[in-house]
Amino acid sequence: MVQSESVRVRGHKLAQLLGTWSAGQRPSSGALHSALRQLILDGRLAPGTRLPAEREFADVLGASRTLVASALESLREDGFVASRRGAGSWVTLPEGRSAAATGGWFPPEDGETINFAQAIPGPVPELTNAVDAARARFAEQATGHGYQLHGLPALRERIAERFTRRGLPTGEQQILITNGAQHAFALALRLLVSPGERVLVEHPTYPNALEAIRAVHATPLPVPMADGGWDPELVEATLSQGSPRMAYLVPDFQNPTGALMSGPVRGRIAAALRRTRTTAVVDETLVDIDLSSDGVPPPMAGFAENQVITVGSASKSFWGGLRLGWIRAPEEFVQRLVHGRAAVDLGSPVFEQLVLSEILDGADSLLRSRRAELVERRDGLVAAVREMCPQWKFRVPDGGLSLWCDLGRPVGSRLAVAAEQHGVRLAPGARFAARGALERYARLPYTLPVERLRAAVSKLALAWEAVHDTGVVDPWQEPVT
Numbered sequence: 001m002v003q004s005e006s007v008r009v010r011g012h013k014l015a016q017l018l019g020t021w022s023a024g025q026r027p028s029s030g031a032l033h034s035a036l037r038q039l040i041l042d043g044r045l046a047p048g049t050r051l052p053a054e055r056e057f058a059d060v061l062g063a064s065r066t067l068v069a070s071a072l073e074s075l076r077e078d079g080f081v082a083s084r085r086g087a088g089s090w091v092t093l094p095e096g097r098s099a100a101a102t103g104g105w106f107p108p109e110d111g112e113t114i115n116f117a118q119a120i121p122g123p124v125p126e127l128t129n130a131v132d133a134a135r136a137r138f139a140e141q142a143t144g145h146g147y148q149l150h151g152l153p154a155l156r157e158r159i160a161e162r163f164t165r166r167g168l169p170t171g172e173q174q175i176l177i178t179n180g181a182q183h184a185f186a187l188a189l190r191l192l193v194s195p196g197e198r199v200l201v202e203h204p205t206y207p208n209a210l211e212a213i214r215a216v217h218a219t220p221l222p223v224p225m226a227d228g229g230w231d232p233e234l235v236e237a238t239l240s241q242g243s244p245r246m247a248y249l250v251p252d253f254q255n256p257t258g259a260l261m262s263g264p265v266r267g268r269i270a271a272a273l274r275r276t277r278t279t280a281v282v283d284e285t286l287v288d289i290d291l292s293s294d295g296v297p298p299p300m301a302g303f304a305e306n307q308v309i310t311v312g313s314a315s316k317s318f319w320g321g322l323r324l325g326w327i328r329a330p331e332e333f334v335q336r337l338v339h340g341r342a343a344v345d346l347g348s349p350v351f352e353q354l355v356l357s358e359i360l361d362g363a364d365s366l367l368r369s370r371r372a373e374l375v376e377r378r379d380g381l382v383a384a385v386r387e388m389c390p391q392w393k394f395r396v397p398d399g400g401l402s403l404w405c406d407l408g409r410p411v412g413s414r415l416a417v418a419a420e421q422h423g424v425r426l427a428p429g430a431r432f433a434a435r436g437a438l439e440r441y442a443r444l445p446y447t448l449p450v451e452r453l454r455a456a457v458s459k460l461a462l463a464w465e466a467v468h469d470t471g472v473v474d475p476w477q478e479p480v481t
């Protein structure tokens with residue numbers, strides 16, 4: 001970990017994160033060591049974070065400086081903290097654990113193993129009708145050379161209208177059609193971020209976004225998610241102290257936590273983006289998967305029009321196989337993207353774009369059915385986990401496609417290994433971490449039919465028992481009792 005990448009956590013913030021770290025007992029260096037280690041393993045203190053000076057730390061905790069020094073010394077021995085004279089101390093991860101196995105991970109379907117590793121719904125039933133309708137219109141489009149770097153005008157218009165209906169006036173010239181949201185993010189990164197620069201990410205975050213950041217030789221700068229959402233103070237501090245070139249945010253049913261950013265927090269983070277002149281890519285891939293009747297707050301771009309590049313996708317709303325997404329940005333930026341795009345690809349397939357514009361014509365009723373089905377599946381999964389794995393804790397999300405489960409112990413990766421042996425492919429929390437950690441979590445998607453979800457959870461319950469029974473102790477993890 002290069003210490004200069006880091007952000008300093010203030011003493012009062014750290015004390016707040018530590019909460020009742022001594023659990024009502026006499027404060028001891030052992031208790032402080034365990035509490036800090038837990039914060040790091042949970043990803044709530046991201047690797048690279050600079051710790052307060054010992055004296056400040058001791059003052060805010062009301063503990064002696066010797067106690068703090070001794071706790072930090074033990075953390076250094078375990079590989080959770082590094083220090084350099086004159087530069088202070090910062091959070092690290094023990095060797096071998098800092099490169100989380102993330103991204104690019106689409107294991108083959110083998111028919112027997114239940115795929116719980118991906119949160120991807122199947123196609124909407126109306127897809128076939130849309131294909132037929134597109135075929136009928138195809139002849140009128142199949143003229144000329146067929147290369148349209150911006151995308152099909154009719155589709156761009158429909159996407160622009162959807163933004164306008166959500167309260168964000170948008171012209172067709174502000175829309176670029178891409179081959180999915182991941183492609184859109186990669187195009188934006190390519191244009192804006194240079195090797196060695198930093199990209200602020202939520203922690204946990206979408207693993208393939210981390211892959212895309214690394215692919216341009218940039219460094220993810222993680223900001224831990226607080227319980228149930230964003231801590232605007234931490235985001236502001238990271239923006240101003242970490243000087244990221246870009247921020248990648250998923251405010252609408254964040255993957256994997258399912259959290260929804262409130263209007264006021266959007267406003268506050270947007271103000272910080274403006275203040276620090278940071279461009280944010282706001283990924284709205286899951287915005288349609290709103291499972292409450294409350295609606296979502298206005299789009300982030302409405303709070304910082306020149307600072308936000310919005311990325312959207314047809315994958316979760318309609319079907320991933322369409323491989324279509326879009327970018328909404330100021331017109332001048334769209335033009336720059338179109339020029340940059342020519343080095344990578346020369347536009348999206350015309351036929352699929354026609355299919356998507358047909359789908360968008362009837363999107364409202366179609367999304368109603370999709371949401372109703374996902375509510376049933378979410379509730380089915382919630383009931384199954386409460387019944388068969390009652391120790392696991394989670395917040396029932398108002399949208400998105402998964403439960404972010406707190407297993408109560410840092411055994412996510414071990415559970416995933418045991419689950420595979422029981423016929424379930426599981427995404428452990430570490431897959432969503434920028435640099436390891438988040439071992440206490442696992443993501444459980446509710447995109448399969450309820451019967452299949454129940455079968456998966458019953459296998460996970462067996463895997464959970466096996467994790468308890470093995471007694472195998474990874475020196476990095478706490479023993480499981």
Ligand SMILES: Cc1ncc(COP(=O)(O)O)c(C=O)c1O
Nearest residue numbers: 180181182206255285313315325
């Ligand atoms: C937050 C987020 N962004 C992007 C993607 C990828 O979307 P697409 O299929 O449009 O490339 C996903 C898919 O899981 C996602 O969850």
